[in-house]
Amino acid sequence: MDAGGESYAQPDPFLTSLAADPVTNLFQWRATNGLLPYPHVWAKEEGWRQALQAYLRSGGYQNRVSEPLIRTVPQPTLVLWGEEDDVLPVEDAFKYQEHLPDCVRVELIPDAQHAPALENPAYVADAIVRFATAADVREDTRQPQPA
Numbered sequence: 001m002d003a004g005g006e007s008y009a010q011p012d013p014f015l016t017s018l019a020a021d022p023v024t025n026l027f028q029w030r031a032t033n034g035l036l037p038y039p040h041v042w043a044k045e046e047g048w049r050q051a052l053q054a055y056l057r058s059g060g061y062q063n064r065v066s067e068p069l070i071r072t073v074p075q076p077t078l079v080l081w082g083e084e085d086d087v088l089p090v091e092d093a094f095k096y097q098e099h100l101p102d103c104v105r106v107e108l109i110p111d112a113q114h115a116p117a118l119e120n121p122a123y124v125a126d127a128i129v130r131f132a133t134a135a136d137v138r139e140d141t142r143q144p145q146p147a
Contacts, residue, residue, distance in 0.1 A: 013058075013059025013060060014059065016056055016059050016060040017056060017057045017058065017059050017060075019056065020052075020053045020056035020057045021053065023052075023056055024049055024052050024053050024056065027043075027052060028043070028049065031043035067099050070096065070099045070100060071099055071100075071101060072101075073100055073101065073102075074101060074102065075102065076102045076103075076104050077096075077100045077102060077103050077104060078103075078104055078105060078107065078127065078128070078131040079093050079096045079097055079100070079103060079105070079106040079107070080107055080109055080116055080117075080124060080127060080128075081093035081106065081107075081108055081109065081116070082108070082109050082112035082113045082114055082115070082116040082119065082120075083108035083109060083110055083112065084111075084112065084113045085112075085113050085114050086113045086114060087113070087114040088114065090108065093106045093108070094106055104131065104134075107127050109123055109124060109127070110123065111123075112124075
């Protein structure tokens with residue numbers, strides 16, 4: 001699951017909506033000046049600014065994803081987080097671990113900031129394969145056994 005911007009440190013949705021224009025301008029400036037650690041695949045797409053502004057004006061992800069919702073995810077979960085994330089605090093990864101009912105582990109991705117799948121794709125792919133093929137993830141012991 002991509003947290004999609006979910007962070008326990010995200011400002012209140014009202015503040016997120018107020019910051020829509022300046023944040024959009026900041027992203028544009030960073031992309032234009034090559035200040036992002038990965039190729040900005042969306043920055044040249046038509047309508048990206050309007051989409052980002054609309055998302056932020058809606059209050060952001062916090063209006064839809066919150067701790068109570070995260071606590072309802074029953075599946076074994078792996079949290080992947082860039083160890084040098086410059087957007088969301090790395091400490092938030094461990095809040096996911098605390099609130100996901102079956103968090104197997106948090107794995108910090110080396111040489112990655114906010115988009116680890118783009119910044120260190122080989123490491124991310126390997127982490128996912130290791131997680132998906134681990135015996136404790138494949139065997140779902142929580143299912144009722146036939147009588």
